[in-house]
Amino acid sequence: MPLLPQDIRKFQNKIFHWWKTHRRDLPWRHIHDPYRIMVSEVMLQQTQVSRVLPKYTEFIKSFPTVQSLARASTSDVLKIWKGMGYNRRALYLHKAAQIISKKYDNQFPPSIQLLSSFPGIGTYTARAILVFAFKKDIAMVDTNIRKIITHFFFKDIKQPEKVIQEVADQLVPTGKSWEWHQALMDFGAIELKNVLLLSPFTPNHPNPPNLTKKIPFYESTRFFRGRIMDLVREKKWKEKELIKTMIRKHGKDAKFYQDCIGKLLQEGLLTHSSPSIISLPE
Numbered sequence: 333m334p335l336l337p338q339d340i341r342k343f344q345n346k347i348f349h350w351w352k353t354h355r356r357d358l359p360w361r362h363i364h365d366p367y368r369i370m371v372s373e374v375m376l377q378q379t380q381v382s383r384v385l386p387k388y389t390e391f392i393k394s395f396p397t398v399q400s401l402a403r404a405s406t407s408d409v410l411k412i413w414k415g416m417g418y419n420r421r422a423l424y425l426h427k428a429a430q431i432i433s434k435k436y437d438n439q440f441p442p443s444i445q446l447l448s449s450f451p452g453i454g455t456y457t458a459r460a461i462l463v464f465a466f467k468k469d470i471a472m473v474d475t476n477i478r479k480i481i482t483h484f485f486f487k488d489i490k491q492p493e494k495v496i497q498e499v500a501d502q503l504v505p506t507g508k509s510w511e512w513h514q515a516l517m518d519f520g521a522i523e524l525k526n527v528l529l530l531s532p533f534t535p536n537h538p539n540p541p542n543l544t545k546k547i548p549f550y551e552s553t554r555f556f557r558g559r560i561m562d563l564v565r566e567k568k569w570k571e572k573e574l575i576k577t578m579i580r581k582h583g584k585d586a587k588f589y590q591d592c593i594g595k596l597l598q599e600g601l602l603t604h605s606s607p608s609i610i611s612l613p614e
């Protein structure tokens with residue numbers, strides 16, 4: 333859908349005007365190092381800014397460069413990741429750093445195709461690295477940006493990904509891609525919920541009712557996996573002792589924990605350091 337130049341300009345002005353008084357100061361906005369941008373973006377994928385802030389600082393202190401992360405042991409990377417959840421992200425970051433270090437001589441290739449071929453780096457994160465580190469004039473679309481475009485250009489009626497990307501591409505102000513996306517991130521985090529709450533469009537297009545029952549976090553498999561990882565971060569365990577301790581602390585039965593541990597082993601988050609001893613991978 334081609335936009336009119338005056339509509340593009342009007343929307344850019346609206347977002348930048350709002351941003352003048354709402355801009356957040358965040359540590360990854362003071363740097364253009366693609367490695368640090370990658371770390372912040374991977375952390376921000378599934379974790380709120382308030383929880384990322386202390387972890388980002390700690391992570392960068394421990395692993396200040398792509399080379400230092402590449403050289404670290406998996407267990408040290410997983411130990412720093414404690415409290416972030418979705419531990420696989422830590423493994424992916426570690427592997428991506430090793431590829432960049434070995435195959436690319438510690439230099440990030442400024443290409444969407446190459447970056448998105450690294451573990452844990454999707455199109456969004458690849459584009460984020462190009463925009464925030466290399467200041468490329470390309471458009472990134474995350475969940476909030478998609479909602480912003482759907483609201484202001486399509487009256488809150490869902491559109492295919494391709495249509496949203498085409499609009500996003502047209503909206504990027506030449507030479508100001510960095511500022512534009514940081515502004516959209518802030519608008520999405522702070523203002524979007526108010527905009528949608530007051531939207532004149534939503535009553536006519538209510539979302540279909542969500543009939544799937546949401547289980548609380550402390551009953552989810554992710555919760556129990558996290559507690560297993562926390563115990564193994566502290567020390568090595570005989571598998572039987574680990575399972576017994578989990579049952580005593582969190583209920584459930586041996587079969588449940590055998591399955592959880594089996595999956596964590598398969599995913600490379602845990603290892604057998606000797607036949608029945610469970611530890612973090614070195």
Ligand code: ADE
Nearest residue numbers: 358373376381514517518
């Ligand atoms: N989420 C993802 N990237 C972000 C950024 N640069 N600032 C704030 N929130 C974000």
